[in-house]
Amino acid sequence: xxxxxxxxxxxxxxxxxxxxxxxxxxxxxxxxxxxxxxxxxxxxxxxxxxxxxxxxxxxxxxxxxxxxxxxxxxxxxxxxxxxxxxxxxxxxxxxxxxxxxxxxxxxxxxxxxxxxxxxxxxxxxxxxxxxxxxxxxxxxxxxxxxxxxxxxxxxxxxxxxxxxxxxxxxxxxxxxxxxxxxxxxxxxxxxxxxxxxxxxxxxxxxxxxxxxxxxxxxxxxxxxxxxxxxxxxxxxxxxxxxxxxxxxxxxxxxxxxxxxxxxxxxxxxxxxxxxxxxxxxxxxxxxxxxxxxxxxxxxxxxxxxxxxxxxxxxxxxxxxxxxxxxxxxxxxxxxxxxxxxxxxxxxxxxxxxx
Amino acid sequence: xxxxxxxxxxxxxxxxxxxxxxxxxxxxxxxxxxxxxxxxxxxxxxxxxxxxxxxxxxxxxxxxxxxxxxxxxxxx
Numbered sequence: 001x002x003x004x005x006x007x008x009x010x011x012x013x014x015x016x017x018x019x020x021x022x023x024x025x026x027x028x029x030x031x032x033x034x035x036x037x038x039x040x041x042x043x044x045x046x047x048x049x050x051x052x053x054x055x056x057x058x059x060x061x062x063x064x065x066x067x068x069x070x071x072x073x074x075x076x077x078x079x080x081x082x083x084x085x086x087x088x089x090x091x092x093x094x095x096x097x098x099x100x101x102x103x104x105x106x107x108x109x110x111x112x113x114x115x116x117x118x119x120x121x122x123x124x125x126x127x128x129x130x131x132x133x134x135x136x137x138x139x140x141x142x143x144x145x146x147x148x149x150x151x152x153x154x155x156x157x158x159x160x161x162x163x164x165x166x167x168x169x170x171x172x173x174x175x176x177x178x179x180x181x182x183x184x185x186x187x188x189x190x191x192x193x194x195x196x197x198x199x200x201x202x203x204x205x206x207x208x209x210x211x212x213x214x215x216x217x218x219x220x221x222x223x224x225x226x227x228x229x230x231x232x233x234x235x236x237x238x239x240x241x242x243x244x245x246x247x248x249x250x251x252x253x254x255x256x257x258x259x260x261x262x263x264x265x266x267x268x269x270x271x272x273x274x275x276x277x278x279x280x281x282x283x284x285x286x287x288x289x290x291x292x293x294x295x296x297x298x299x300x301x302x303x304x305x306x307x308x309x310x311x312x313x314x315x316x317x318x319x320x321x322x323x324x325x326x327x328x329x330x331x332x333x334x335x336x337x338x339x340x341x342x343x344x345x346x347x348x349x350x351x352x353x354x
Numbered sequence: 355x356x357x358x359x360x361x362x363x364x365x366x367x368x369x370x371x372x373x374x375x376x377x378x379x380x381x382x383x384x385x386x387x388x389x390x391x392x393x394x395x396x397x398x399x400x401x402x403x404x405x406x407x408x409x410x411x412x413x414x415x416x417x418x419x420x421x422x423x424x425x426x427x428x429x430x
Contacts, residue, residue: 028411186355188355191355224368227365227366227369228368228369228372233355288360290357291359293358293359293361294360294361295360295361295362295363296359296360297359307382310373319355320355320356320357322358322360323355323356323357323358324355327360334366334368337366337368337369338366338367338368340368341367341368341372342367343369345372345375347370349372354372
């Protein structure tokens, strides 16, 4: 099974839109051992995503978890995959080599030219130049890396140039997410700025496509490929069904967004999974009621409990900004999908990896 | 900004084109026979899984093959 390990609640950055509380709570080696054992205890695959806080503050625990998991994988024959979501500032040669050897997928949180608007150190220092250096290091090592960019209302006017920068740094793909939660406020005006930036990005995507460049930007490419192939269930956590989050103290939750909500606890790595509660969760429908008869419902993130809880406080209620955003990106994705398809079916099929 | 469910039911052209391509593959592969249910079943499977091996024809040409499938269904 897949587990997200919340290695520490500490972080060396203070991002303006971050909703996580920072504490000096770190996972113990014993909890890591129990978590690795749990990951291999059921299912045909084992996966661990290192998360936080900033997980690279606990490089020793990452090394330890990888050692244990590799041993388990050899003993059991169960394939193991690892991922990390990191702010990237602490990446060094050693980690890049470890990640490359482990075939670890790196989610590199980088806001491009918006970086210094939103992602500063806890002392208030800029991080843009450092991040460009770290991005180049990962590219040199050939690490499997995806740039993860958050567009906030205050800085989203630089989103298009950020996409171009990420492409020019050599990333094969990037993921854009709008900033959600109580630290940000989207207005009609700031949303229109975001819409204008997405129009520019769509034009840029077509320009790259015409040149044969395979750079992909989620959510635009995903909305096209998921309509054709169907949504890949492995990409979504399904709140406690496919994967679980492990808090620093070993307690289990459906997702990292629920770690400060004891009412969502699903057991612990020490006492095991509370199967009755988990079963209860699998039966619960998280699709918000206004979305149930929407034609775009299957293509939308409306049933993402994490986003919903950030926006509305409830896992099964969508916020107007999320609905507006999803409709915008689906419409734009279909527009560029049609343009790409018109340039030749086989080329389109190859590009989308159908 | 508002919650505004869509109800137009329209699929984008690339989706319709790919479905037509998959149908063309089925029609070309097993011949036009009165095996409509089998064709339907295979279209459903192939439109998702094997569109990638279709020798690419422009969507409009592929749509003709789709019509051939529909004609067969009508004849049956």
